[in-house]
Amino acid sequence: MRSPKDFFRPLAVGAPTPVHDVPFRPSRMIHFFDPGNEKMAAKVPSIAPTVDVLLGNLEDAVAADRKEAARSGLVKIAKATDFGDTQLWTRINSLDSPWALDDLLTLVTEIGDKLDVIMVPKVEGAEDIHYIDRLLAQLEAKARIQRPILVHAILETASGVANVEEIAGASPRMQGISLGPADLAASRRMKTTRVGGGHPGYLVREDPHAQDADAPRATFQQDLWHYTIARMVDACAAHGILPYYGPFGDIKDTTACEDQFRNAFLLGCVGAWSLHPVQIAIAKKVFSPSPADVAWARRVIEAMGDGTGAVMIDGKMQDDATYKQCQVVAQLADTLAARDPELRDAYTAAEKE
Numbered sequence: 001m002r003s004p005k006d007f008f009r010p011l012a013v014g015a016p017t018p019v020h021d022v023p024f025r026p027s028r029m030i031h032f033f034d035p036g037n038e039k040m041a042a043k044v045p046s047i048a049p050t051v052d053v054l055l056g057n058l059e060d061a062v063a064a065d066r067k068e069a070a071r072s073g074l075v076k077i078a079k080a081t082d083f084g085d086t087q088l089w090t091r092i093n094s095l096d097s098p099w100a101l102d103d104l105l106t107l108v109t110e111i112g113d114k115l116d117v118i119m120v121p122k123v124e125g126a127e128d129i130h131y132i133d134r135l136l137a138q139l140e141a142k143a144r145i146q147r148p149i150l151v152h153a154i155l156e157t158a159s160g161v162a163n164v165e166e167i168a169g170a171s172p173r174m175q176g177i178s179l180g181p182a183d184l185a186a187s188r189r190m191k192t193t194r195v196g197g198g199h200p201g202y203l204v205r206e207d208p209h210a211q212d213a214d215a216p217r218a219t220f221q222q223d224l225w226h227y228t229i230a231r232m233v234d235a236c237a238a239h240g241i242l243p244y245y246g247p248f249g250d251i252k253d254t255t256a257c258e259d260q261f262r263n264a265f266l267l268g269c270v271g272a273w274s275l276h277p278v279q280i281a282i283a284k285k286v287f288s289p290s291p292a293d294v295a296w297a298r299r300v301i302e303a304m305g306d307g308t309g310a311v312m313i314d315g316k317m318q319d320d321a322t323y324k325q326c327q328v329v330a331q332l333a334d335t336l337a338a339r340d341p342e343l344r345d346a347y348t349a350a351e352k353e
Protein backbone atom coordinates (compact mmCIF):
# COMPACT_ATOMS: atom_id res chain seq x y z
CA MET A 1 0.00 0.00 0.00
CA ARG A 2 1.47 3.37 -1.03
CA SER A 3 1.76 6.07 1.61
CA PRO A 4 -0.89 8.80 1.14
CA LYS A 5 2.07 11.21 0.73
CA ASP A 6 3.21 9.29 -2.37
CA PHE A 7 -0.21 8.76 -3.91
CA PHE A 8 0.09 11.68 -6.33
CA ARG A 9 3.76 11.15 -7.24
CA PRO A 10 4.46 10.00 -10.82
CA LEU A 11 5.24 6.28 -10.93
CA ALA A 12 8.11 6.70 -13.42
CA VAL A 13 10.77 9.34 -13.94
CA GLY A 14 9.55 11.69 -16.66
CA ALA A 15 5.87 10.69 -16.41
CA PRO A 16 3.33 13.50 -16.02
CA THR A 17 2.04 14.38 -12.54
CA PRO A 18 -1.23 12.56 -11.71
CA VAL A 19 -4.42 14.62 -11.53
CA HIS A 20 -5.93 15.45 -8.11
CA ASP A 21 -9.49 15.67 -9.42
CA VAL A 22 -11.09 13.70 -12.22
CA PRO A 23 -12.10 16.17 -14.91
CA PHE A 24 -15.88 16.11 -15.26
CA ARG A 25 -16.29 16.30 -19.01
CA PRO A 26 -19.64 15.39 -20.58
CA SER A 27 -19.71 11.64 -21.23
CA ARG A 28 -23.39 10.83 -21.64
CA MET A 29 -22.63 8.24 -24.28
CA ILE A 30 -19.45 6.25 -24.80
CA HIS A 31 -19.86 5.23 -28.42
CA PHE A 32 -18.25 1.89 -29.25
CA PHE A 33 -16.85 1.14 -32.67
CA ASP A 34 -14.53 -1.53 -34.06
CA PRO A 35 -11.57 0.33 -35.60
CA GLY A 36 -10.77 -2.69 -37.79
CA ASN A 37 -14.25 -2.69 -39.34
CA GLU A 38 -13.94 -0.48 -42.39
CA LYS A 39 -17.65 0.37 -42.57
CA MET A 40 -17.73 1.50 -38.94
CA ALA A 41 -14.40 3.28 -39.15
CA ALA A 42 -15.63 5.24 -42.16
CA LYS A 43 -18.47 6.61 -40.04
CA VAL A 44 -16.17 7.93 -37.27
CA PRO A 45 -15.64 11.48 -38.64
CA SER A 46 -19.40 12.03 -38.97
CA ILE A 47 -20.27 10.37 -35.62
CA ALA A 48 -17.54 12.19 -33.63
CA PRO A 49 -19.33 15.55 -33.35
CA THR A 50 -22.58 13.84 -32.26
CA VAL A 51 -21.17 11.96 -29.25
CA ASP A 52 -19.37 12.91 -26.04
CA VAL A 53 -16.94 9.97 -26.17
CA LEU A 54 -15.77 7.79 -29.05
CA LEU A 55 -14.27 4.48 -27.99
CA GLY A 56 -12.16 2.29 -30.23
CA ASN A 57 -12.93 -1.20 -28.99
CA LEU A 58 -10.19 -3.82 -29.15
CA GLU A 59 -11.67 -6.44 -26.78
CA ASP A 60 -14.82 -8.60 -26.96
CA ALA A 61 -16.83 -8.23 -30.20
CA VAL A 62 -13.52 -8.06 -32.11
CA ALA A 63 -12.65 -11.53 -33.43
CA ALA A 64 -9.28 -13.02 -32.41
CA ASP A 65 -7.95 -12.83 -35.96
CA ARG A 66 -8.96 -9.13 -36.21
CA LYS A 67 -7.23 -7.92 -33.03
CA GLU A 68 -4.19 -6.51 -34.80
CA ALA A 69 -6.32 -4.92 -37.50
CA ALA A 70 -8.41 -3.21 -34.80
CA ARG A 71 -5.30 -1.93 -32.99
CA SER A 72 -3.62 -0.57 -36.11
CA GLY A 73 -6.98 0.78 -37.33
CA LEU A 74 -7.31 2.80 -34.15
CA VAL A 75 -3.81 4.24 -34.53
CA LYS A 76 -4.61 5.26 -38.11
CA ILE A 77 -7.97 6.83 -37.21
CA ALA A 78 -6.58 8.69 -34.20
CA LYS A 79 -3.75 10.17 -36.27
CA ALA A 80 -6.02 11.15 -39.16
CA THR A 81 -9.00 12.60 -37.26
CA ASP A 82 -9.56 15.88 -35.48
CA PHE A 83 -11.97 14.91 -32.71
CA GLY A 84 -12.67 18.50 -31.61
CA ASP A 85 -14.13 18.46 -28.08
CA THR A 86 -15.07 14.80 -28.32
CA GLN A 87 -13.01 12.52 -26.11
CA LEU A 88 -11.19 9.51 -27.57
CA TRP A 89 -11.09 6.39 -25.41
CA THR A 90 -10.09 2.82 -26.08
CA ARG A 91 -10.99 -0.52 -24.52
CA ILE A 92 -7.88 -2.71 -24.46
CA ASN A 93 -7.94 -6.49 -24.23
CA SER A 94 -8.04 -8.08 -20.79
CA LEU A 95 -4.80 -8.28 -18.84
CA ASP A 96 -4.61 -12.07 -19.09
CA SER A 97 -5.00 -12.06 -22.89
CA PRO A 98 -2.19 -12.36 -25.48
CA TRP A 99 -2.95 -8.82 -26.74
CA ALA A 100 -3.11 -6.48 -23.75
CA LEU A 101 0.61 -5.71 -23.51
CA ASP A 102 0.93 -4.88 -27.21
CA ASP A 103 -2.28 -2.85 -27.05
CA LEU A 104 -0.73 -0.62 -24.39
CA LEU A 105 2.75 -0.47 -25.93
CA THR A 106 1.40 0.50 -29.34
CA LEU A 107 -1.39 2.85 -28.34
CA VAL A 108 0.47 4.88 -25.74
CA THR A 109 3.60 5.31 -27.80
CA GLU A 110 1.76 6.01 -31.08
CA ILE A 111 -1.33 7.98 -30.04
CA GLY A 112 -0.96 8.51 -26.28
CA ASP A 113 -1.32 12.28 -26.68
CA LYS A 114 -4.76 11.78 -28.26
CA LEU A 115 -6.13 9.19 -25.82
CA ASP A 116 -8.09 10.55 -22.87
CA VAL A 117 -9.03 7.30 -21.15
CA ILE A 118 -8.08 3.62 -21.37
CA MET A 119 -10.87 1.24 -20.41
CA VAL A 120 -9.65 -1.96 -18.78
CA PRO A 121 -11.99 -4.97 -18.91
CA LYS A 122 -12.50 -7.71 -16.30
CA VAL A 123 -10.75 -5.85 -13.48
CA GLU A 124 -10.65 -8.16 -10.46
CA GLY A 125 -9.07 -5.97 -7.81
CA ALA A 126 -6.71 -3.08 -7.07
CA GLU A 127 -3.72 -5.16 -8.23
CA ASP A 128 -4.91 -4.92 -11.84
CA ILE A 129 -5.07 -1.13 -11.62
CA HIS A 130 -1.64 -0.96 -9.93
CA TYR A 131 -0.14 -2.96 -12.80
CA ILE A 132 -1.66 -0.64 -15.42
CA ASP A 133 -0.75 2.45 -13.40
CA ARG A 134 3.00 1.74 -13.35
CA LEU A 135 3.12 0.52 -16.93
CA LEU A 136 1.29 3.60 -18.19
CA ALA A 137 3.70 5.85 -16.29
CA GLN A 138 6.68 4.12 -17.93
CA LEU A 139 5.11 4.40 -21.37
CA GLU A 140 4.05 8.02 -20.88
CA ALA A 141 7.64 8.87 -19.91
CA LYS A 142 8.98 7.01 -22.94
CA ALA A 143 6.54 8.74 -25.30
CA ARG A 144 6.97 12.12 -23.55
CA ILE A 145 3.24 12.44 -22.94
CA GLN A 146 2.44 15.71 -21.15
CA ARG A 147 -0.84 14.84 -19.40
CA PRO A 148 -1.68 11.57 -17.68
CA ILE A 149 -3.90 9.08 -19.46
CA LEU A 150 -6.81 8.14 -17.19
CA VAL A 151 -8.10 4.63 -16.50
CA HIS A 152 -11.66 3.30 -16.52
CA ALA A 153 -12.48 -0.15 -15.10
CA ILE A 154 -15.29 -2.43 -16.22
CA LEU A 155 -17.13 -4.07 -13.34
CA GLU A 156 -17.81 -7.46 -14.84
CA THR A 157 -16.55 -10.16 -12.49
CA ALA A 158 -17.82 -11.26 -9.10
CA SER A 159 -14.37 -10.44 -7.63
CA GLY A 160 -14.52 -7.01 -9.18
CA VAL A 161 -17.83 -6.30 -7.49
CA ALA A 162 -16.54 -7.64 -4.17
CA ASN A 163 -13.50 -5.31 -4.50
CA VAL A 164 -15.19 -2.34 -6.14
CA GLU A 165 -14.26 0.18 -3.43
CA GLU A 166 -10.54 -0.65 -3.59
CA ILE A 167 -10.64 -0.57 -7.40
CA ALA A 168 -12.24 2.89 -7.37
CA GLY A 169 -9.52 4.21 -5.06
CA ALA A 170 -6.54 2.30 -6.46
CA SER A 171 -4.92 5.16 -8.40
CA PRO A 172 -5.34 8.86 -9.11
CA ARG A 173 -5.72 7.76 -12.74
CA MET A 174 -9.10 6.17 -11.98
CA GLN A 175 -11.65 8.11 -14.02
CA GLY A 176 -14.69 5.88 -13.64
CA ILE A 177 -16.29 2.46 -13.68
CA SER A 178 -18.87 0.92 -16.05
CA LEU A 179 -21.14 -2.02 -15.40
CA GLY A 180 -20.47 -4.97 -17.72
CA PRO A 181 -23.69 -6.97 -17.33
CA ALA A 182 -22.88 -9.82 -19.74
CA ASP A 183 -19.54 -10.96 -18.34
CA LEU A 184 -20.75 -10.23 -14.83
CA ALA A 185 -23.80 -12.45 -15.33
CA ALA A 186 -21.51 -15.26 -16.55
CA SER A 187 -19.02 -14.77 -13.72
CA ARG A 188 -21.79 -14.89 -11.12
CA ARG A 189 -23.56 -17.80 -12.81
CA MET A 190 -26.69 -15.72 -13.19
CA LYS A 191 -29.19 -17.40 -15.51
CA THR A 192 -29.84 -14.54 -17.89
CA THR A 193 -28.44 -14.65 -21.43
CA ARG A 194 -29.26 -10.98 -22.13
CA VAL A 195 -26.83 -8.04 -22.24
CA GLY A 196 -28.34 -5.83 -19.54
CA GLY A 197 -32.00 -5.07 -19.00
CA GLY A 198 -34.59 -6.99 -16.99
CA HIS A 199 -35.83 -10.56 -17.14
CA PRO A 200 -39.50 -11.61 -17.06
CA GLY A 201 -38.72 -14.33 -14.52
CA TYR A 202 -37.24 -11.92 -11.96
CA LEU A 203 -40.38 -10.58 -10.35
CA VAL A 204 -42.57 -10.20 -7.31
CA ARG A 205 -46.23 -11.26 -7.30
CA GLU A 206 -49.07 -9.60 -5.46
CA ASP A 207 -50.71 -11.53 -2.61
CA PRO A 208 -53.75 -13.80 -3.30
CA HIS A 209 -57.01 -11.82 -3.35
CA ALA A 210 -58.97 -12.18 -0.10
CA GLN A 211 -62.33 -12.70 -1.84
CA ASP A 212 -61.11 -14.96 -4.65
CA ALA A 213 -57.97 -17.01 -4.04
CA ASP A 214 -57.96 -18.21 -7.68
CA ALA A 215 -58.16 -14.74 -9.27
CA PRO A 216 -55.13 -13.79 -11.37
CA ARG A 217 -52.43 -11.99 -9.39
CA ALA A 218 -50.41 -9.17 -10.93
CA THR A 219 -46.64 -9.54 -11.18
CA PHE A 220 -44.06 -6.78 -11.25
CA GLN A 221 -40.78 -7.26 -13.02
CA GLN A 222 -37.78 -6.29 -10.87
CA ASP A 223 -34.43 -4.81 -11.78
CA LEU A 224 -31.66 -7.43 -11.88
CA TRP A 225 -28.98 -4.74 -11.82
CA HIS A 226 -30.17 -2.49 -9.04
CA TYR A 227 -27.82 -3.80 -6.36
CA THR A 228 -24.73 -3.73 -8.55
CA ILE A 229 -25.36 -0.28 -10.01
CA ALA A 230 -26.09 1.20 -6.57
CA ARG A 231 -22.94 -0.37 -5.14
CA MET A 232 -20.85 0.88 -8.05
CA VAL A 233 -22.30 4.40 -7.70
CA ASP A 234 -21.42 4.50 -3.99
CA ALA A 235 -17.86 3.29 -4.62
CA CYS A 236 -17.36 5.86 -7.37
CA ALA A 237 -18.91 8.77 -5.48
CA ALA A 238 -16.87 7.95 -2.38
CA HIS A 239 -13.68 8.13 -4.44
CA GLY A 240 -14.57 11.14 -6.62
CA ILE A 241 -14.79 9.17 -9.87
CA LEU A 242 -17.65 8.65 -12.34
CA PRO A 243 -20.08 5.71 -12.61
CA TYR A 244 -21.59 4.54 -15.92
CA TYR A 245 -24.15 2.00 -16.99
CA GLY A 246 -22.55 -0.18 -19.72
CA PRO A 247 -24.15 -1.80 -22.80
CA PHE A 248 -27.76 -2.65 -23.62
CA GLY A 249 -27.66 -5.50 -26.10
CA ASP A 250 -31.22 -5.53 -27.46
CA ILE A 251 -30.56 -2.87 -30.08
CA LYS A 252 -34.10 -3.05 -31.53
CA ASP A 253 -35.77 -2.53 -28.13
CA THR A 254 -35.13 1.18 -27.87
CA THR A 255 -37.85 1.59 -25.23
CA ALA A 256 -36.29 -0.86 -22.78
CA CYS A 257 -32.86 0.60 -23.50
CA GLU A 258 -34.17 4.04 -22.53
CA ASP A 259 -35.66 2.61 -19.32
CA GLN A 260 -32.42 0.87 -18.36
CA PHE A 261 -30.39 4.01 -19.06
CA ARG A 262 -32.84 6.15 -17.05
CA ASN A 263 -32.70 3.85 -14.03
CA ALA A 264 -28.93 4.23 -14.06
CA PHE A 265 -29.17 8.02 -14.51
CA LEU A 266 -31.57 8.37 -11.58
CA LEU A 267 -29.28 6.23 -9.39
CA GLY A 268 -26.29 8.47 -10.11
CA CYS A 269 -24.64 7.29 -13.33
CA VAL A 270 -23.39 9.98 -15.73
CA GLY A 271 -23.62 8.00 -18.96
CA ALA A 272 -23.94 4.66 -20.76
CA TRP A 273 -22.44 2.94 -23.78
CA SER A 274 -23.93 3.20 -27.25
CA LEU A 275 -23.24 0.08 -29.29
CA HIS A 276 -25.20 1.15 -32.35
CA PRO A 277 -25.91 4.63 -33.77
CA VAL A 278 -29.58 4.32 -32.72
CA GLN A 279 -28.56 4.34 -29.04
CA ILE A 280 -26.71 7.68 -29.25
CA ALA A 281 -29.86 9.81 -29.14
CA ILE A 282 -31.31 7.68 -26.33
CA ALA A 283 -28.28 8.28 -24.12
CA LYS A 284 -28.24 11.96 -24.97
CA LYS A 285 -31.89 12.33 -24.00
CA VAL A 286 -31.66 10.30 -20.80
CA PHE A 287 -28.37 11.60 -19.38
CA SER A 288 -29.23 15.27 -19.95
CA PRO A 289 -31.54 16.45 -17.15
CA SER A 290 -34.88 17.64 -18.52
CA PRO A 291 -35.42 21.40 -18.99
CA ALA A 292 -38.29 21.26 -16.45
CA ASP A 293 -36.06 19.62 -13.81
CA VAL A 294 -33.31 22.15 -14.44
CA ALA A 295 -35.72 25.09 -14.19
CA TRP A 296 -37.05 23.69 -10.90
CA ALA A 297 -33.52 23.18 -9.52
CA ARG A 298 -32.58 26.76 -10.37
CA ARG A 299 -35.78 28.05 -8.74
CA VAL A 300 -34.97 26.22 -5.51
CA ILE A 301 -31.35 27.43 -5.55
CA GLU A 302 -32.49 31.02 -6.01
CA ALA A 303 -35.12 30.79 -3.28
CA MET A 304 -32.64 29.21 -0.85
CA GLY A 305 -30.18 32.13 -1.00
CA ASP A 306 -27.08 31.02 0.92
CA GLY A 307 -28.38 27.42 0.95
CA THR A 308 -29.39 27.28 4.62
CA GLY A 309 -32.76 27.32 6.35
CA ALA A 310 -36.12 26.06 5.10
CA VAL A 311 -38.68 27.44 2.64
CA MET A 312 -41.84 26.18 0.93
CA ILE A 313 -42.08 26.15 -2.87
CA ASP A 314 -45.31 24.90 -4.47
CA GLY A 315 -46.17 23.06 -1.26
CA LYS A 316 -42.80 21.30 -1.04
CA MET A 317 -40.32 21.80 1.79
CA GLN A 318 -36.84 22.90 0.70
CA ASP A 319 -33.79 22.98 2.96
CA ASP A 320 -30.00 22.62 2.94
CA ALA A 321 -30.19 19.07 1.59
CA THR A 322 -32.64 19.77 -1.26
CA TYR A 323 -30.44 22.76 -2.14
CA LYS A 324 -27.55 20.31 -2.62
CA GLN A 325 -29.74 17.95 -4.66
CA CYS A 326 -30.72 20.85 -6.90
CA GLN A 327 -27.09 21.89 -7.28
CA VAL A 328 -26.28 18.43 -8.65
CA VAL A 329 -28.89 18.93 -11.38
CA ALA A 330 -28.01 22.58 -12.10
CA GLN A 331 -24.26 21.95 -12.25
CA LEU A 332 -24.73 19.01 -14.60
CA ALA A 333 -26.96 21.19 -16.78
CA ASP A 334 -24.29 23.94 -16.90
CA THR A 335 -21.59 21.46 -17.92
CA LEU A 336 -23.75 19.92 -20.65
CA ALA A 337 -25.06 23.28 -21.90
CA ALA A 338 -21.49 24.48 -22.43
CA ARG A 339 -21.02 21.64 -24.93
CA ASP A 340 -24.51 21.43 -26.40
CA PRO A 341 -26.06 24.70 -27.70
CA GLU A 342 -29.47 23.06 -28.34
CA LEU A 343 -29.64 21.97 -24.73
CA ARG A 344 -28.50 25.37 -23.53
CA ASP A 345 -31.39 27.03 -25.44
CA ALA A 346 -33.91 24.48 -24.08
CA TYR A 347 -32.74 25.17 -20.50
CA THR A 348 -32.91 28.94 -21.00
CA ALA A 349 -36.43 28.71 -22.52
CA ALA A 350 -37.71 26.53 -19.64
CA GLU A 351 -36.40 29.00 -17.04
CA LYS A 352 -38.37 31.82 -18.65
CA GLU A 353 -41.68 29.90 -18.50
Ligand SMILES: CC(C)(COP(=O)(O)OP(=O)(O)OC[C@H]1O[C@@H](n2cnc3c(N)ncnc32)[C@H](O)[C@@H]1OP(=O)(O)O)[C@@H](O)C(=O)NCCC(=O)NCCSC(=O)C[C@](C)(O)C(=O)O
Nearest residue numbers: 032033039040043060061180181182183246247275276277
Ligand atom coordinates in the same frame (compact mmCIF):
# COMPACT_ATOMS: atom_id res chain seq x y z
C1 LIG B 1 -24.58 -4.80 -32.95
C2 LIG B 1 -23.96 -4.71 -34.32
C3 LIG B 1 -23.22 -6.02 -34.66
C4 LIG B 1 -25.05 -4.45 -35.34
O1 LIG B 1 -24.43 -4.20 -36.57
P1 LIG B 1 -25.26 -4.30 -37.93
O2 LIG B 1 -24.34 -3.95 -39.06
O3 LIG B 1 -25.97 -5.62 -38.00
O4 LIG B 1 -26.35 -3.16 -37.71
P2 LIG B 1 -27.08 -2.26 -38.79
O5 LIG B 1 -28.27 -1.69 -38.12
O6 LIG B 1 -27.30 -3.02 -40.06
O7 LIG B 1 -26.01 -1.10 -39.07
C5 LIG B 1 -26.37 0.05 -39.80
C6 LIG B 1 -25.13 0.78 -40.19
O8 LIG B 1 -24.53 1.33 -39.01
C7 LIG B 1 -23.19 0.87 -38.90
N1 LIG B 1 -22.91 0.66 -37.50
C8 LIG B 1 -23.42 -0.30 -36.69
N2 LIG B 1 -22.93 -0.18 -35.46
C9 LIG B 1 -22.08 0.90 -35.48
C10 LIG B 1 -21.29 1.50 -34.50
N3 LIG B 1 -21.22 1.01 -33.23
N4 LIG B 1 -20.58 2.59 -34.82
C11 LIG B 1 -20.60 3.06 -36.09
N5 LIG B 1 -21.34 2.51 -37.07
C12 LIG B 1 -22.08 1.43 -36.78
C13 LIG B 1 -23.14 -0.41 -39.72
O9 LIG B 1 -21.81 -0.66 -40.12
C14 LIG B 1 -24.08 -0.09 -40.84
O10 LIG B 1 -23.37 0.69 -41.77
P3 LIG B 1 -23.85 0.78 -43.33
O11 LIG B 1 -25.16 1.52 -43.32
O12 LIG B 1 -22.74 1.55 -43.99
O13 LIG B 1 -23.98 -0.63 -43.81
C15 LIG B 1 -22.98 -3.51 -34.39
O14 LIG B 1 -23.72 -2.35 -34.12
C16 LIG B 1 -21.80 -3.61 -33.46
O15 LIG B 1 -20.89 -4.41 -33.69
N6 LIG B 1 -21.75 -2.75 -32.43
C17 LIG B 1 -20.68 -2.74 -31.47
C18 LIG B 1 -20.71 -3.98 -30.63
C19 LIG B 1 -19.72 -3.91 -29.51
O16 LIG B 1 -18.83 -3.07 -29.47
N7 LIG B 1 -19.83 -4.82 -28.53
C20 LIG B 1 -18.93 -4.83 -27.40
C21 LIG B 1 -19.40 -3.95 -26.29
S1 LIG B 1 -20.60 -4.74 -25.22
C22 LIG B 1 -19.64 -5.78 -24.30
O17 LIG B 1 -18.49 -5.99 -24.57
C23 LIG B 1 -20.27 -6.43 -23.10
C24 LIG B 1 -19.50 -6.18 -21.81
C25 LIG B 1 -19.58 -4.83 -21.27
O18 LIG B 1 -18.13 -6.49 -21.96
C26 LIG B 1 -20.11 -7.12 -20.78
O19 LIG B 1 -21.26 -6.85 -20.38
O20 LIG B 1 -19.44 -8.08 -20.41
Ligand SMILES: [Mg+2]
Nearest residue numbers: 060156180183
Ligand atom coordinates in the same frame (compact mmCIF):
# COMPACT_ATOMS: atom_id res chain seq x y z
MG1 LIG C 1 -17.37 -8.01 -21.04
